[in-house]
Amino acid sequence: MNNIKKILRQQSAIAEFGSYALSEKDVGRILEQACVICSDLLGANFSKICEYNKRSKQLVVVAGHGWNAGVIGYAYALTDTTSPQVRAFQTGRPVFSDVKNSAEFTFPSFYKEHNVLSTIDIIIKDKKYPYGVLELDSIEKAAFDQYDINFLTSFANILAQAIKSAKKTKSLRQSIKRRDRLISEKNALIEQKSLLTAELHHRVRNNLQIIHGMLVSRMEEIGSDEDSSHITLRKIASRVMAMAHVYDQLLISGGEKGISMITYLKALIGEIIEIYGSFRPKISLTQAIDDIELNLDRASVLGLIVTELLTNAYMHAFPAGVGNIAVMLKRKPDQKLSQLIISDDGTGFDEFKQCNRSGIKLIRMLVQQLHGQLHISSQLGSEFTVEFTP
Secondary structure: OHHHHHHHHHHHHHHHHHHHHOOOOOHHHHHHHHHHHHHHHHOOOEEEEEEEEOOOOEEEEEEEEOOOOOOOOOEEEOOOOOOHHHHHHHHOOOEEEEOOOOOOOOOOHHHHHOOOOEEEEEEEOOOOOOOEEEEEEEOOOOOOOHHHHHHHHHHHHHHHHHHHHHHHHHHHHHHHHHHHHHHHHHHHHHHHHHHHHHHHHHHHHHHHHHHHHHHHHHHHHHOOOOOHHHHHHHHHHHHHHHHHHHHHHHHHHOOOOOEEHHHHHHHHHHHHHHHHHOOOOEEEEEEEEOOOEEOHHHHHHHHHHHHHHHHHHHHHHOOOOEEEEEEEEEEOOOOOOEEEEEEEOOOOOOHHHHOOOHHHHHHHHHHHHOOOEEEEEOOOOEEEEEEEOO
């Protein structure tokens, strides 16, 4: 009857420990609790757990109950065949020891200091390799029996699973910490890059504004005569101004989104009207622009195309200085293609003679950068249509 009560008590303890250990995430606390429970249930004065250290090839005492200072941390060399701990670890079988009268095993001095007379060692094994050894020690002779072996074997199996689970949780937490640290570092780098990019855009934009200002100043020095040098300066100033405005929109958007063409082109067209309207006041310009977003490179190219075509219209389409220009940017219904159409009701041009002029060549080159198609019509004035994918 006493044995039955003992077995039931041990089974209950195994169930309770299993519930506790599988929810506990700290391996050290699991090992300490295991030592206490085993000592209490088996009436042992002492207990300890040895972990196998792969590097040193030793069994190191990592947890214990009842021992004086100095036992935790003690190491058994795996080459020591006179150690019952090593025997249990290597064979996987329980090992009983009579400390005082054993002719097979030798024991460290702390066993004698604690008056230990009998021990039992049980392997703590896993599927891949053993974790180590669980040992119970008593100051009584022959204190352990087969019932104790059965209990300790079951207990050691639960302990092995709990250790494995806790180590996996620890590894997962470390991985999460490393991930969080890497994410934090990445975000810091992205923020730093954004600041540097914004600063670069500011400097580029300011430099373009300075160049534009210098060109305008030079045109004012030359005067209002429309000679070739004045026309050349005006064209260069328009192109620089087109680039400056695209950076204005980039800075407004913070570089996070694309550049809004409705905002960019309206500002750009306004500047072109201001530059050319002073000597072509009777030329009117209308515009209809859909809200399309493009990245920096494509917006820059489209801005240069608009600048070049409007400049050519102002300069060459109206010998009498009177006429109409229309600018249209629209997204086609299928949403996969957009059209830029710039037309005028001026004198038109001989398409075959004009196609080799530098202005047309530049426009064709810019359209190629958009991977688009250019269509030219000169039947009623001039009409340039650029089809491209946003």
